[in-house]
Amino acid sequence: MQKRFLLSILGLLLCIGLPAQILEPVKWKVSLQGEGQEREIVFHALIEKGWHLYATDIPSGGPIPTSFSFDELSNVSLKGEVTATQRPHEEYSSLFDMKLGWYNDKIDFKQALSLENPDDFKITGYITYQACNDVTCLPPTKYEFSFGEKKAEEAKTPDLTPIKFNRKPTTSLTEQEGWQPVVDEIRAMDGDGITHSNSLWFIFLSGFVGGLLALLTPCVWPMIPLTVSFFLKKQQSRRKAIGEAILYGLSIIVIYVGVGLLITLLFGASALNDLATNAIFNILFFALLVLFAISFFGAFEITLPASWSNKLDRKADTATGILAIFFMAFTLVLVSFSCTGPIIGTLLVEAASWGGKLAPAVGMGGFAIALAIPFALFAMFPSLMKQLPKSGGWLNMVKVVLGFLELALSLKFLSVADLAYGWHILDRETFLVLWIIIFALLGFYLLGKISFAHDSPVKHVSVPRLFLAIASLSFSVYMIPGLWGAPLKAISAFAPPLYTQDFNLYDQEVHAAFHDYNRGLAYARKHNKPVLIDFSGYGCVNCRKMEATVWTDPIVKKMLEEKYVLITLMVDDKEKLRTPITVEENGKSIKLTTVGEKWSFLQRYKFGANAQPYYVIINGEGEPLVAPYGYNESIPRFIRFLHKGLKEFNK
Structure with a gap:
């Protein structure tokens, strides 16, 4: 194997x-x-x-x-x-x-x-x-x-x-039946399920958790005493010290959010979404995370040139006022990059796959706030630093744990490329086997059964390490039934979908009747049924969550299979169109070369949206019946959305 x-x-x-x-x-x-x-x-x-x-x-x-x-x-x-x-x-x-x-x-x-x-x-x-x-x-x-x-x-x-x-075809793509824009009609509807703002909150919280993790890394933790030392040198009034500490925290936030906005402006939301499912990019990011994981395990150290941080440090010492504080914040960002880089990179790629224009900036904002708050507090009250644990073996343990997590997360990016291009080298059972082994090894490491070169001897297992080991080993055992088709809803956002698994005893999944919009629409007209369009993506985390937690509900499953014509359109499908299609969008002529580009254009052109998951109920003529539905794991709300669509269709 x-x-x-x-x-x-x-x-x-x-x-x-x-x-x-x-x-x-x-x-x-x-x-x-x-x-x-x-x-x-x-x-x-x-x-x-x-x-x-x-x-x-x-x-x-x-x-x-x-x-x-x-x-x-x-x-x-x-x-x-x-x-x-x-x-x-x-x-x-x-x-x-x-x-x-x-x-x-x-x-x-x-x-x-x-x-x-x-x-x-x-x-x-x-x-x-x-x-x-x-x-x-x-x-x-x-x-x-x-x-x-x-x-x-x-x-x-x-x-x-x-x-x-x-x-x-007798007409161009945008003149075909069912392709006419309905953006104004959708805006006039009262929505019960569009939760793009909730998606942004989720990205913000993900960034915040990433910032807290970064705070515990060996690259960031030692910067706390340097920060305190920098502000103690100033010897100024308490009021001014608090003001500058707040300014220091805001500088950290501005730098990180600026990076997120810059990436969005340079690439654009749609380009970021394409990049998030690009094979070469995902394989490179997979390799990069594996490289960082090996570094965290202690094989070698990844550091930026010392001259960069030294120059910024000298700038911070010689500059005065706001400029000095900004340079100090920039020094923190640069010095900590070798540990925060994989966390930031993962966050940006995941945010990009959501398709929202603000997603990268919002994610970086959450990361920066989590990182900035402790530094600002220690800058305000240097005495707090005395209560912190000193650097030592526990920091290396955190680094190794992050290494295991980076190794597990790297498989997600290889899986995205594998799904988008249909290679089938990392199907669900292969992915689960690798995760089971990784988290089992993490549990044994926390118990002291495995050690690396830079680890301190484990004379006894502390209570926190014991509970973390129990969690990691329990997680490994939890994933084992997935090898026989158990849905594993807790990791449905990361693991490949069930249909990629060869041996599957689970039969409660919902499968779309059509993956082509025109064919599905023609079938709906012939059989007089409403259509539910599922704009999805192979790299869409929340699409997998919806399919695993909401669609498998018996009531939802029955309605989708019996009452609706379900059409799933993958906006990141890399299958080549046999003939490229040229269309006009925003006054520009663009060429659609893949199946995913065609469905992504349909979502933007007809419905004025580009985030996934995105569910639209239409009739056989392509007219919307109710307001679209976004990511929301509330089963009663999704059932209400489906019932409302049927009610409008039957009118």
Whole structure:
């Protein structure tokens, strides 16, 4: 297993530098054979190694079967059905939970026909098919063919390029049915579930907790006496000292929030969201966190050049007034970076994946406030420092614990890239096994059973260490049932979704009926049902929380599966569109090249939003029925949202 995993990682890294290309694993050659009135059409499929083409009789609920359609038959009559020249290979598919038939290498299909007038006839039609391998499936594809006296030359050398299903739309993307903007209608509605502000509060609290953790690191803790020493040198009135201490805390906050705002201004909310699911970025961030974890374990020290902090320290000593305080705050930020860097980086990436413009700044604000309050207090009241524990072995313990946490968190970023690009190297069971081992080792470390080079000898286990060890080991045991499909709601935001797990005994998950907006909308019109659009993302933490805690409720599950047409649109899906789409947005012409970009544009253009999760109830014409719903784990509120949508639809 380990060798297979390492080979997968190596293959993945080798493929990163390869240019993107449209896969065409099935090549078709269609020919009209025979003479006189009795003829036959031979459909010859050449299939690349490792891929397969599904048979014509796939059961309902499975993949797209190979089918043959005839649009125009002039002076031609078909004799029987299209038949294959050999039996398909049959095998049970765990992906679709059924026995399926498919063809490998090559296959011929034949259609017998009779020509009423061999000198004047016309045949046009198309083949619909889907190609899959052991890792992924391509979207349904359509291959057109035509024969006739005027088409004789074309029949000899048919175009072998597959074309996208419904390739020839009569209108542009934004003029298609159901794509018209409804932003004004949504703003006029009273919402019960939009909780973007709650999302920002969650990001703020996450940043605040990150700031408290950073305070305990060996890079930040020793800065407290330096801060006190700096303010004691000034020898000024108590009132002025308190004012400057507050100014010092505000300077720390301004620096960190400024970094968050600068990142948002440089990249923009949408670009940050794209970056958060970019394969290369996530792999680099995964590698960076692993590097920091190894450093925290004591293998080596990551420090910034001493000249940087020394120059700032001298500036703080020589400058006066507000400038000196600002330089002191900047010195703290710079010196502590080697410990706060991974915490800040993780916070920014997670905030970016929420899609809000203010999210990075809000997260940095929470981090900075948690970090600034203690420093400001010690600057105001230096006597408080006497009550603090001295630096020692406990600080190294904190550093090692952070190393384990960084190692566990790094897998989240590798998982995001794995899901967005469909590599399947870190499916749910693999992810859980690694987390179980990491947190079990953390528990043994806290009990003193494992030690690193810079650790002090553990003569006895303190009460805090014992309780932390119990929590860590209990968490490892809690995750074990997940290997058999237990939902593990506590970590649903971090672990890959259940559908990536091969062996799964849990059957309460809700799966969307459609992942294509146009197809889902057409189905809803045909069956006269309301539509629930789920704008989601592979890197969306709160989307997984909603699916694990709200959608699995029996009432919610039944309503989603029976009363609604559920369409899930992944805005970070990296699958390439077969033909790029050019659209106008905010007076600019932009090109959509991936499926995720298309759905992200739909969310922005039609609904005026770009945060996930984002749930919209519409009718078959694409008109909103109730105000959209955002992240809110209240099951009664979500049920009320669904009932309200049904009530409006039935009107």
